Amino acid sequence: MKRFVLGAAAVIAAGWTASAGAADMNYGQRAPYTVNQPLNAYSWAGPYIGGNIGYAWGSVSNNPTNPSGFVGGVQAGYNFQTGPWVFGIEGDIQASGADDTFAPWKFSNPWFGNVRGRAGYALNNILVYGTAGLAFGKLNGQTFFGVSESHTTAGWTVGVGAEVGLTQNWSAKLEYLYIDLSTSQFAITGVSNGYSASVVRAGVNYRF
Numbered sequence: 001m002k003r004f005v006l007g008a009a010a011v012i013a014a015g016w017t018a019s020a021g022a023a024d025m026n027y028g029q030r031a032p033y034t035v036n037q038p039l040n041a042y043s044w045a046g047p048y049i050g051g052n053i054g055y056a057w058g059s060v061s062n063n064p065t066n067p068s069g070f071v072g073g074v075q076a077g078y079n080f081q082t083g084p085w086v087f088g089i090e091g092d093i094q095a096s097g098a099d100d101t102f103a104p105w106k107f108s109n110p111w112f113g114n115v116r117g118r119a120g121y122a123l124n125n126i127l128v129y130g131t132a133g134l135a136f137g138k139l140n141g142q143t144f145f146g147v148s149e150s151h152t153t154a155g156w157t158v159g160v161g162a163e164v165g166l167t168q169n170w171s172a173k174l175e176y177l178y179i180d181l182s183t184s185q186f187a188i189t190g191v192s193n194g195y196s197a198s199v200v201r202a203g204v205n206y207r208f
Contacts, residue, residue: 055199126165159178
């Protein structure tokens, strides 16, 4: 009986020793915890270029025409990022097929562009933003008698958008802009005419 008790005690002691050794081994192999791991792994910072295509619909002030049509162009910009907050500047130039005819007048907007500031919030590779800035473009007017007139003016633009990072270099965006170009005196109408439009467009950007 005494030998049995001593043997059992020896087995229990050996088990405790093995358990303690295993615990020490697991603790020693535990991966270190890094408190400075980034909360946002996708970077929106730096320069980028891209292209876009969309549709514009608008109206001419003091005239019944409502020019609308497809638009497309290129954009370039630069972003700064602080945590999830993204700030930047972007410029673009667009070719436009927006036009409309009513009675003796035809008005069209062959091109426009803008330079805007952007401010947004990034959820990793998803960026939502607001944008506003300077707009500029041309408004053409024409009559049935072949008399034409054009004016290039400046104005303002404001909008919202969302951009999704597909890879660290490539992203896709969807954007809405409202553009208001200032009025000019048109001889063919005898009044001041300007162009304002809504633009919805999709695009891609390549980030350097």
